[in-house]
Amino acid sequence: MRFLPLLVLASQLAAANAVTSSSEHANPNPVKRDDNGYTKAVSWDKYSLTVNGQRIFVHGGEFHPFRLPVPDLWTDVFQKYKAAGLNTVSIYFHWGLSNPSKGVLDFDGVRALQPLLDAAKEIGLWVRRLPQTCHRYLGPYINAETSAGGMPHWVTAEVPGYLRTNSSSYTEAYTPYWEYMAEITAKNQITAGGPIILIQIDNEYVQYDSSGGNPGKAGYFDDLQKALRKKGVVIPTTYNDPGMNGNFVSGEGKVDIYGIDSYTGGFDCRIGAPLTSVATNYNQYHVATNPSQPLFIPEFQSGSIEPWGPTSVGYERCRVTFGSDYESLFNINLWANNVKMVSYYMAYGGTSWGHIPFHKVYTSYDYGAAIAENRWITPKYQELKRQGLFLRSAKEFITTDVVGNSTDSAIVPVTNSDVYVTYLKNPTTGAGFYIARHADSTSNINLPNLSSGWKYFDSLPEIKQNYSDKGWSLANKKTTNSPFKPYYGDSNGPILYGCEYKFCEGQVFWKGHFKATGAEKGVNLTINGGEAFAASVWLNGKFVKSTYGKSTYPAYTWPVLDPAIEETDEFFQFPAGSLLAGKDNVLTILHDNMGLNETNDWNAETSKSPRGIRGYKLQGADTTFDLWKVQGKLGGYTDYPDKIRGVLNEGGFYAERAGYHLPALPASVTNTWTSRSPPQGLSTSSPGVGFFRKQFTLDINSSLDAALSFNFKDVGSNPHWRATLWINGWAMGRVVGDMGPQFKFPVQEGILNYDGTNVVAVAIWVLEPGAVKVDVSMAVDAVVEGGIGKVSVVGATSTWQPRMGLV
Template sequence: MINDYFSNFNDWRDLQRLFDSVKAAGLFVVFRPGPYINAETTAGGIAHWATSQVSGELRTNATDYEAAWKPYIQGIIDVVVPNQITNNGPIIAVQVDNEYSQLPLTHAEYFVELEAAYRHGGVVVPLTYNDPGMGSNFINGTGAVDLYGFIGLLVDEYPNRFDCANPEVWSPVMLNYHQYHEQVNPSEPSYFPEFQGGSLDGWGGAGYDGCEILTNANFEDVFYKQNWASNAKLMSFYMLYGYDYGAAIRENRILSAKYDELKRQGLFLRSSPQFYKTDWIGDTSTGDVFVNNSAAFSTLLKNPDSGTGFYITRQNDSTSTVNIDFRLQVETSIGTLVLPRTVPSISLNGRQSKVIVTDYSFGDSKLLYSTASIFFAGKIGSRDVLFVYGDSDQNHELALYLDRQSTSFTQTSASSVRFASSSDDELDTISILAGTSGFVTLWESTTQLILFADPITAATFWAPVVPGPSLNNYWQFGSNDTILVGGPYLVRNVTVENNHTLHLTGDLNSSVPLTIFAPDGVNSVSWNNDLVHTSRQGAALVGQVTMKELQFTKPPTVLDNWKFADSLPEVDTEFSDDDWIVANHTTTNIIIPPLFGDGRVLYGCDYGFCEGIVLWRGHFMGTGAETAVNLSISGGTAFAASVWINDVFIRSTPGDNLTPNMTNEIFDFPSGSIKVGKDNVITVLQDNSGLDETGLAPTSNDPKSPRGISGFELLTGNITTWKLQGKFGGYTNFPDKTRGILNEGGLFGERAGWHLPDFDTSSWPERSLSDGLPGNKVGVGFFVTTFNLDIPEGTDIPISFVFEDHSERYRAFLFVNGWKFGKRIGNLGPQTKFPVHQGLLNYNGKNTIAVALWALDANQLVSPQLSLVVDDYIEGGVGHIHVNNPPWEPRY
């Protein structure tokens, strides 16, 4: 929602391309378009112009707010309707706004308006909602949705919270999710629309690597399976991928160990249709599940039709890191058993959870129980396949009915695996002893295949869907055919030609052995269109996929050959602001009116400048009596501002490493800085950290954040005129619609387009970025350089820009081919590394890099360094990446 006339769904905002891609991948979409989405910043997604122009309360039934969101929602409807599942699209639900209360009535009626817009526009899939706590909002009554979901006990109850500086300190799991669901909406599936998949990390934080540890694979193992234990049937993670967040797919698109755990969980769920319909029976606290060690806790879910049991087990103290052993009593089709029966115990290594199944089916075969975890279960060709995994330092046990009547069968000869058969019931028990690691084929016959691996080895396997004739890669709906592929970094797609040739596409980050379990008729394999020599080892086809030697021009390690220009002429004595906007408003819709002054409103958004840096210039006729100016400056968390009188720097605010969203200070004029009888100018260079999201207050107007000068007083005298300048064209007429409304701020160089490709810097002097600004002065300078890349298609080489990890007081804005892709606050951090993807980076040509450097203190050396880091070398199926980096054009 760019402004009240224009919504942009073109180029990188093209939702149709997104929906086409997820459909090709066999994924479903719960679409959450807002207009409010939270996300920690940027007014929670509300268009910034609306925070100034709308007089009514945001996110209510206020008439002018409805007029503001309707064009945007209509644009959403236009792309949603043809992509609904009812039209063979991927969208299965649409969320109505986000994290809100049903009271007062104006909130509920706002939901009614949104829901009516969707329904009248042709949206027929369920409308959903994400309750920020256990508030029972929008289940019944005005504005009620079709499918209710909630986050947790408290507002934004991300159970492990956000302390990335102490990532080993856990919070306990929540125990009342099931009870709450049964109390408020038992007739609907239990739904977590936004469960913790990482952690935010604000300015001055510990860094996202700590957030990844806080929410690591162990966290996923314990907390996500606890949600399963509450009988949840829909769960979405915030985030799987995005602005890093310590997510499973990191910002540079590298797959982490968290992704491996999600794969293990996801394949189990895909393999287990018995889990889709379960009753919550009870747990150890209710007396329905019995363990012999009080340190263990288990919950029983049971499928009422098949009788399959799922004993979801963890430590009673879910934060414990000690290892425990226990035995578990289970109910099975042959009676009550105490597991395990052939090995001493079931083990949990600290923060670990296991799903122990009973009376479980795989293909046409039956598994009585397994204390090993299930990675994959199903049918491949004519074989029933069961792939289990477990830690190599633990004992595991499974009991099943092996087809010993098969024409031929083999069982592993590994000394750490034992078989025991019962003549009474034809039950076979397989004991996997501690010390078993890697990959082991436990049992193989013409009708069955039983596999075991340790968790790390299991995660090297993929189970891509063999596309069906319709709905292609949609498991269960379009196809029930799959294969197992072990070894590659990523397997993207698989097709089978004439029942004999297997075509795999995917990625490699190293040369690896290839292990394939496919239907018996498959005897030929290709990898990314290259034939792979394979041989048959039992049921497996084995071979080797080898990375090709990559021949390309490597990016420079350290960027050099910088050109430099001053980007703060506004503090020069001769600078003219005749064409600037006069700040003369006396009313505002911003929720905090001016704190003091003469009634003039000095908020950037009221004059069209809601995003990025804004410059203010206050004029007064000097008498010699003026000694200082009192300024209250609002810029959001971790903002900064620098203040000058004429061409004399006073100081920057806030001082030290503070992160307030507003400061109120007296700026004393240095001796001799006032020009008596002449025009004097107070210049304020003010950063903007984004507008606030909605908080916990009864009002939803928090995004109407003051950004600018909240109060001013000249001591002594009067400021006769205030003028301001922000991004070129303001939020209505900014020229770069491709890169978008957030891309540019109000720095002189930004307004002139110095950051854009093909801007001519030939007349600029050379100056190294690490030399900082000339004379160690305060101000802003633009540094521009170029370099070339020549990286062939068929390779995926994630590249990041990395600043030095000093603690100098500066702000740097990184532009890559015109795209603002990094904001470095030297004295706060934590972010020093900024991944930039192919498509923004031109991998086959020239790249223009610009850094706007703002030094905050006088006579302090600021020496940033910027280097390029190749995060990985990946070969494979990325495909062509379109480059669209519009060049510089004259603006004045």
Template sequence: MTQHPHPPRTRPRRLRRRAVVGGLATGLALSLFSPSPVSAHPAPEAGRAAAAEATTHRFPGNDHRPHTVTWDEKSLKIDGERLVVWSGEFHYWRLPSPDQWRDVLQKLKASGFNAVSLYFFWGYHSSRPGSYDFGGIRDIDRLLTMAEEEGLYVIARPGPYINAEASMGGLPPYMSTHGGEQRTADPQNLAADLEWLKAVNGIIGRHQITDGGGSVLVYQVENEQIDNSAEHIDYIEKLQSAVVEQGITVPLFHNDYGNGHGWNVPGGPGGSRLGLYAFDTYPLGFDCAGGRGGLNDYESRVRGYSPGTPVFIAEGQGGAFTAWGRDFQSDECAKFTDEAFTRQFAVNNLANGATLSNTYMEYGGTNWGWTGDPGSGFTSYDYGAAISENRAITPKLAVQKEFGYLQSAVKPIVSAAPDTAPGLTVTGGGPVSAQQRRSTERADETSVSGNGMRLITLRHPDSNDTTTSRVTFPLDLTGDGGGYARVPQKPDTAITVDGRDATTLVADYAFGSHRLVYSTSQLLTQLNAGRDLLVLDGARGTDGETVLRYAKRPKVTTVDGAPVESVWDPVRKDLRLDYEHGGSRTVRISGGGGRDLTVVIGDREGVAGTWQLDAGSGQVLVLGPELARTARVKGTGLDLTGDTREAGTLRVFAPAGVKTLTWNNRAVRAERDASGALVARLPGPAAVPVPALDTWRTSASDPERTADFDDSAWTKADRTTAANPRHGPGAASGVVLDTDEYGFHEGDTWYRGHYTPTEAGSTVKVTVKTGTAGHALVWLDGHYLGAQGDGSAAYTVPDGLTEPGKPAVLAVLVRNMGQYEDWSSDGRSKGGRGLADVDIAGAGRTQWRIQGAEGGNDPADTARGLYNNGGLYGERRGWHLPGAPDASWASTGSLKSDRPGVRWYRTTARLDLPKGADTALALRIEDAGGRTDKYRVQLFVNGWNTGQYVNNVGPQQEFVIPSGFLEPDGENTVALAVTAEQSGVGPDSVRLVNQGTVLGGVAGRPNTAPDYAALAAR
């Protein structure tokens, strides 16, 4: 764990606001929750009419003054300056380690993202009506402050409904007891919705760019409304009005689902207060073991819906979730949405004019505890994302970096409009389509003249075409020498478009004193880091050609790497460079009449180790390490922070005057190479061993199954009506048995039904609602009848087990796998959990008692919260917690259960993780029998519910441990609750595994949470 270089923020928040949005300025003196006296959201026409003149814009977190946010059909504008928004989705609750939020945010920023999209999970903050927790792992004020400090704009998405594969789509489970339909203007639901928005907007509102309080740039109202009926339009209109009244002054939008339908457009039904139209697109689909869908063009359709607003992808496919019972793991989803798709998708979105793009997910994370929706994901929410669940960088991030850097460097992209595409000559492989966009806006006031930047995109029209094509095309530069009959010009060369590939070319682009006529390489970035730099890349082994224009013939020197061929055209004044992509080479161009230019030519593999950073007083280009996080010039020194996964070379192009380097606060010896870059050697991490988990203490943990267990303190389940009819009463039982109706929302719930048979019983029929992959175990007078999944099952009562006139007890343990989302707006999330009905032949009247998580919706352990625990006996007794008394438990090396039911296992592991490093640990369950044995395991680490393993369902075996759950330098408690449906089943072993170590990282601490003694004392 390393020390973080930035001090905590101490600047006080201002409550006085001056909101300026879409050209309308209002002076507002507000308390946090007071209504706004005027609308801060004009009709879209006001935004389109706003001044287009660009001004110098610095990131708002640097000055904390109010900024204007306007827009037109091309882009957002801040203070009149156009802005590309390149964003990644991050869910804070899926990384329950607040110190590591900064790690993910820094990785986004370093990789070229300038924004982060944040859903806010209502149920995570509210265990009961009127109660909201924004502390500890739920401290979203801290999260928003971090985003600002790291230089990221924020797309705020607080719902109320968010979907997100979160339990109940983000709604709190207590809302399942409401009678009216959710996601409508039903009075009870709407009142709860507005109360949540008031609470969360009190925090979001303090971080708006329009008020100078932070970096919140735009705000989403609700999410993916799938029903466009009048009642749903009324609902979303009421939400918009409330959001504005609560002081949100940045532009509002709604995310139109499924590639967009033209619903809730600004100024239309459902969009009266919206400024922007946005949609989501997942072109490949979600079957990571199946066939991929295809890409398509959408610009004209989307502009037909909302012609005056920019193309805004609120969710663009960055991976796919993995559901219970599938035959693939999350790493298969990473392959399904691989680097090739990532590049194709980015190229296609550029070709379609998207200037606001958000990748879902950028970091997926973990559905720890019971936070996930059971229908669309298990514990891991890795999603196949570019940053993996254990926060490791994957090859997809380098592809996204290419396009983040490109759009930041070549600023005219943001204003480019469709133009006639060049005609292609294609040899070999399948057909290739070309699209061209052109901008007449200049990059900056010092640029040399040009006809307007061209952005040319090439890809196979069938995005799943696996053939390789070679392409040439004419480039028309009318009025400037007539253009070129063939690009590339060198005979026998071409632009290669490999199978499932795409590329983006820049032509007629002026930057500083330089003019790039065209390049068949992809322009990664251009910057000034003590010298003018142009960085290019391409697929290894393919031809590259770059043409620059100069007043006179310049000198060309290949500083390092393979030689570059140069050709001078004295008529056009063109310098042509020809080369093959592969490895890295540096070329210096001098004496052409402008400033000297250093060209770094690499390949796509090299982009992973290429980092462009703002050093405060200039820019820095860093080559080599796994990650370069931050840069700061201090006098003649440059302080860098970052990560290394192995020892290697660091090469740095730094501002003029920089002579020395530090890396993670340690001086490194650096020398200058022939290109003027500082070169040093960086160490890698040492091996990090982990302790074995081979000795356990064990105890049975299901006395509730027995006939004589005392349940007198349990809650009576005797209600005969429910406001939500889906919750009962049961047709046979006549009572409402749903867990939510009695304040027990998550995990396991025990039921005990007391009755005196009027006749000898022969059958028991049990109906449960568990969600996908849940189960129930049934005992009668302590005799195990069997187990079942969601739905109904009938059990035969053994002869003589019960007798007429003799009291009997039916005990049922039900595993609730979480609340379904309400994706279809059809009430699925209100379907109920726990027992739905029980029909006991000859039972007569049955008295039911119910027990779930200790404290119900008022948990004693507020640090870990509602989603951490269910109602297992061991959970109620605190056996999952560090310090729980287990000295009297039996020692064992086996994790196999001797009978059906619940058994607990506990052990400790002492860690000594190296300081200054970041080690990702996980628990792995081994079972050589595959999915045959029916049992499941809850895994707890230091009291935190880390994962749910279901052997007979699968597929997950390895469970990432969020770093905040661990004590890196001390003793850690691992507890397992094994629920077996058969005798003799359980894991072969549970191992602690090291998923990887980097030298570097961000400092982290264990989450603050009570141990056994602290909770027992309350």
């Protein structure tokens, strides 16, 4: 049963006095407003924020532009925010995408900031003709279920000092990016006619040194704010405490306006209802902690992440668990607690394409949000809109005090114990508000047939006897900045972590050379790839075996009852006849990097993840490895060739290194390939990697907004496979066949060309002997008439050139 809350009952006194929006001026004892001393354009008191003299209830939603890399679609999402009654968009910017290597800033194309800020301002006039406001998250660190929490991968490998502290090496690393962000913020802040009203410093951190943590956190926050002021940023700074912990309210590194994140609903979408009851102590904590500021929830849970694994239930189930019933209980509880600044995480989630996600989560970042990954309105959007329109129209609600609740029958008498009611009152006008809640609680589109017409290429030449690794990087480093040191190895042997050699994304290959005596029985290997990773091992081209990590559900739960596996330590027995006595033997290892760990609240060094080989030792003889070679994506994070899609798009499969996934690949290349489709599987039944590519056209009327997806279905008998999906060069999905849960991948217009030629490419990695057969198809998930205007295809003008240095 759904309980519809009685949202507001205005008192008879308020109705009789019919006040105007300027009624606050009649208050003989006005509340003192504070500002940060740099500008009075944005000020505050215990009730709310005031912007250019106008009180506003900050009612916002999160948006990650990097998870929707089609700038022409940003306005569509912002318009849906506005229509839901939201007046604020809260934005994360991804440091790692914009600063791919030391000394390099890349704000071109989809990473440009000004078009995004212009779109936020453009969508409409709001609150006494104040432009749509933009509460902007700067970072540098963002969390957001991104690899290394959005830090550049080069920072995790090359910075010796403690991350997220005021260490000199970390400060040197973030300063160019931070200064650029400060400069564009100064040009777009509200005092300069722009939409930005607040800046958040970093994300969910602790202020002071603690057991197991590193020094310099408070100094780091202080340095970030001083750098902003030096560049002319005058608007207030904010912070989101990960709990009711009092971090950065006062003392070194304090911000102007303090806030707390709230994820009281838990992260388990299987149960069909929020995991815990509502928190009723927001106002109590606020009064005790920062009573002169508005009660601010920078991130309020409106969905959940879903981890890898067969027990994950998918985001549609999350949209039920955190649906309209949840909103009508948990959101309204905020208003009862006098929250006057809130941003929903997420209002629109998007897609973690390429190698954006950290190791716990898969490609979709739908989050069970009110606006689905494919930009479609969902049923829970209607409840969000109902609440938003109330908050937009009830001006007197902005300045209310909590008088009491139904636990005191003298203040709020109720006759039904299943109903919980809070009474709030405007001290100036006398308007009263009772917040009541339950006590706890398609048009026809023709799509191409993808069952045939594919071209096939063997994408694992690396295991063939005549393959030369001469051009690969020599793995010869003996030290690492990572605190996670190797477990074992040859005496004075090298460190085999991919990031040490600039290979931090996707698949990485290792080749260990040794001269065999003939007595070697196998090799012990500890391989680290993050949760849900896999690795396959060959000796002299003969398959040895594969090893597997695992994820855990829920992704965030304490204590962890079912530990995830980020690395495995196993013995790999050499197959009979694979060893070449007296000759050079080559051990080939292919493994995933599923993304680097985020940092802990108290210790950011966890992002220096040791992805690679943490232990290696030949068994059966005293033989040691003569040398190790390594190869990941072409160019690593310094010289990657695809500057359109950026540093996180490509991994290390041979076909990727060759650029065979890119749309402009000439027919003269594919004409030499064989005709073979994914349902036919690889050309061999042995473990390996096959690459499939197909060209197709779409002709979708521009008057339609259509949501399309690509779907994978296992039609064979071997479940041990993984796949990567590329659409017009963009890595739009990663599939783990024996783990799931994602087999459906929404792809936006702008990645797809709705009026012309497209290319779909799929790499299938088979991990165990036996034929793998996978059906790939397209589907129309929804269609509305009206369209959204011209959507340019990102990267449509790019050309293809044979990739120099391909190895």
